[in-house]
Amino acid sequence: MKKRWISLYVENDIGVLARISGLFSGKSYNLNSLTVGTTEDETISRMTISLTSDDKTFEQVKKQLNRSIEVIKVIDFTDVAVHRKEIMFIKVKNCTFQDMTELFRMAQIFNLKVIDYNKTTALMESINTEKINNDFVRLFANAFSNRIEIVRGGSVGIEAIN
């Protein structure tokens, strides 16, 4: 079992997302994350999908995706040089003054952008790889147990130039 990445060009039509996600659930493929947005051509959307599977299942996933009429192109991103980033919001609530000081210090050290705050609550933005964001979730969950709220966007990826 291994974590895999796929970049998918699809028709920007109603129902295509349902078709793709339905393929994963219907065939019991283990989907980790899926992001979708339009491309420079507004009739085409691009998805970044991550999943965990063995080699044989992954081959099937790619073939099944290719088989869908709405899928224009399947690119295996697993072992190629790509830039991958995920946006994540971390909100920390019910902070004391001391907490706030600590929070701002953490944000500075880990290069997180504080985008909103008041006396007791702060909102930070992290644009990092999925793995680094995982680390932040753990870090903040430890430091501010039961007071954090996390929203994650899922990874988007694009081929590296060099």
Next chain:
Amino acid sequence: MQITGSELFVKALKKEKVDTLFAYPGGQVIDLFNALYGQKEMEVILPRHEQGLVHAADGYARSTGKVGVCLVTSGPGATNLVTGIATANYDSVPLVCFTGQVPTGLIGNDAFQEVDIVGITRSICKYAVTVRRREDLGMIIKKAFYIAKTGKPGVVLVDLPKDIQKALGSDSYPDKIDIRGYKPNTSVHNGQMKKAIGILNKAQRPVFLIGGGVNIAHANQEMLELAELTNVPVITTIMGKGVIPTTHKLYVGNIGIHGSFAANSAISECDVLFSIGTRFNDRITGKAGTFANNATIIHVDVDPASISRTIDVDIPIVSDAKKAIFALLEKATTLNTDEWLKKIENWKKQYPVEMKSQYMTPQNIILAINQIFKKAVITTDVGQNQLWATQFLELNEHKQMLTSGGLGTMGYGFPAAIGAKLGNPQKDVIVISGDGGIQMNIQELATAIVYELPIIICILNNGYLGNVRQWQELFFDKRYSSTCMRYRKCCDTTCNSPNKECPEYTPDFIKLAQSFGAKGIRVTKTNDIIPALQKAKENRKSPTIIEFIIEREANVMPIVPPGNALNDMILESEETAK
């Protein structure tokens, strides 16, 4: 010129050369039916239930090679298609199904007779789409027909909202279509084919394993030439049966859990397995890891997703079956397989597929069908009747079998025969059904009557849902749970054997036939089989039901018990042989 969506719909069907439309009206398709009224190019067939309708379109498509076309209303009309869509798609049958839909402005409002049929069918068809703009209508219909019949054929569903049917727009219908995400494979990989032929030419014990793909590609003649050129024995799946004449000396039999001992043994002992157009479904492979263990496996299929899915393949070749066979015919040579063929012949003689009984057997019935009908389409239902048919039916270039192989849909056989007869009026059309399955779409007798279709419906009546009963007998200690069709309220719920006190069968199929205006014949003795079939053959105006009262607990043998390797079969009741 500006025309309505409904008028463009009719124009499009004519352009696609649709000659038969299977259609059931309703509120959200009334405009489409209005546009169909009075036109002469297409025959519009009105079945009695939408499930019967879609199976009829399926039978029409399988037996003619054309696209089957359905038109039904929204809501229940659409949901009644679901089983038939899955049936057709599973067996790669080209269908285009049009469903009515509530007006676009009402979609999502839980309007009367509104269902999300595109959502419901998404995972059981090749493509499904709702037309949301009148200007897209022509392009979408063109696309639907193109997708349905090319590549690995399948079902396309087009959902037509009522306002689109009414809206005025262009009358143009495209001649060609280009779909950027859909480019069916059209060539054979030369390098892979060369490798495959190299391996085949060195084989000592080769077999061809042929699936439904070769029948779909209409490559039967070429396949026969290839078998004869190479001298390689041919084994088929149920869907591939008939690809070469079943009486041919190179034909071994069916593979699978009810395959012949010879075929299953040959698969287990071959050194090269050259398979074309099969997806190695679990019904043919037996226990995982034991399938063709001694063989180098070559797999040709039009669908890349079918290759190396359940069985690891040594040489994958993505190609249309016909193109691959053409390529093989160019390069293949004659092999010396005499000894191997002799060995297979011995297996055949040692354990022939046959039914021994003092009573009238399904084998007697099917052999009589073989004898009497020379140009025929034979449809089967699902269950024992189907398995017996696949064991004993004689098929060749004049005799075709239609069966629900992938989905295994009870109720398929009779409506499929209606479609087959409409598409092949010059051929005899025979249904081999059970007493269970025939009741699932028996209402279509009315359709056969009104369109004067002399279909011969053979009901093998054992008063049981026989295939499940057989499993209960062999693997569940004879606990006949809900499989007796003669059960009544007065019966003991733990009854596990038929006896003299069994209640009378209901319905009386003879009276039922008569009530529709069809003929009904009951046969209880072997000697009466042929006269009954002949009588039915002479009835050219209406369908005939022949009810064969067969032994209640007859089994389909041989069988590979669940979890066994293919050649580890129960050959006869109470006797296991290796």
